[in-house]
């Protein structure tokens with residue numbers, strides 16, 4: 001059974017500029033057509049000669065692509081009659097062609113829970129004012145390339161195997177030195193567990209600390225990914241309000257005095273940017289000590305402080321082992337790095353390391369070696385100094401442009417720290433409506449009312465400034481001002 005027009009009808013997209021070899025591209029596109037059902041089982045593929053003419057490529061490229069498909073079982077040769085899509089893929093094609101929606105009941109309940117979580121937290125849009133983005137200048141980029149190739153060259157037999165699930169000791173040593181000096185964290189390198197970022201550190205903390213049904217304080221408004229992780233673990237997050245001094249501890253004590261843990265962002269509350277006052281810090285620690293709860297301190301953006309003395313970590317204020325301090329290099333350097341860490345109280349360390357081991361064994365050795373060298377050689381400190389200056393300029397450019405063009409509609413809280421600011425809509429305009437109007441105008445803003453659970457939302461726009469140079473920020477801020485003026 002031949003499908004005469006298939007190769008002609010197919011929207012071939014062959015890239016000839018030399019990136020991906022043509023053989024790979026032909027193989028990949030035929031395979032995708034088989035998997036999608038566009039090329040059903042039993043279909044005869046054009047002869048290699050006809051296909052080569054059709055695509056304007058050497059016949060040898062088609063022959064190699066077909067050989068790969070034959071070797072992997074997507075195609076089969078029939079003696080004397082050519083190459084066919086393998087007949088035993090019929091089941092696959094039938095399934096792919098089905099248009100019947102999968103019954104909700106057929107999907108396991110845990111799987112159904114996932115898509116329902118807050119997607120506004122996805123931070124993959126590269127346009128201003130997407131949040132969580134960073135800039136990396138040419139100097140860091142060069143250093144990074146050099147250190148990466150040096151680390152790869154130095155890789156020996158030992159580095160190729162499994163290693164300590166808590167991370168390379170060189171990296172943990174550098175992190176401990178940095179955290180003691182810059183954040184007042186009390187720690188030994190052995191207490192540091194390298195993770196794939198905050199996200200994994202929070203996940204491990206939840207697994208180690210909480211049983212299903214346990215109550216947990218979360219900030220309201222607060223970080224949606226923590227909330228989602230807690231729900232997935234069948235814990236019971238209890239939203240506790242935030243005011244100008246940060247989390248209202250008295251409200252937490254009233255609402256859930258027996259909570260097992262509190263997840264907080266004390267140095268730069270997400271999303272408001274408020275710093276937890278010293279009085280509240282002491283109150284929170286006192287509650288944890290008396291009630292036996294743990295505090296998970298998410299210190300995600302402390303490297304970028306623009307004025308005033310930094311408030312040292314909450315962890316450094318206590319000696320009872322009730323705080324898990326979580327930090328990330330995905331903000332200090334770049335989110336694609338996927339390296340963060342937790343400073344874990346000694347009593348919890350064996351459980352924490354075991355949980356990490358069971359999740360994905362260990363962090364990748366090569367990346368850790370590069371980061372360790374980057375820190376040991378002083379590049380990290382100078383990168384932070386340069387970026388801090390750059391981000392401060394970007395923050396000011398954003399705040400000034402909004403003040404000049406939209407002061408009557410937006411009240412901007414200029415933060416002392418962090419990578420985003422919040423522009424409040426003072427006249428009752430819905431931030432969700434502005435979010436979608438801005439989207440239409442090509443500008444990314446996050447409506448902060450999405451981050452409220454119980455407390456009544458103060459409408460505002462969360463605007464990331466760290467990921468965009470001034471020359472992009474100023475015109476985008478002007479466009480945003482025009483959007484809110486409508």
Ligand SMILES: Cc1ncc(COP(=O)(O)O)c(C=O)c1O
Pocket residue numbers: 131132196197198199200223265270298300328329330331335340
């Ligand atoms: C509150 C908070 N914590 C942590 C992070 C960083 O997460 P990760 O280290 O997993 O990239 C973010 C990123 O947006 C954040 O907003």
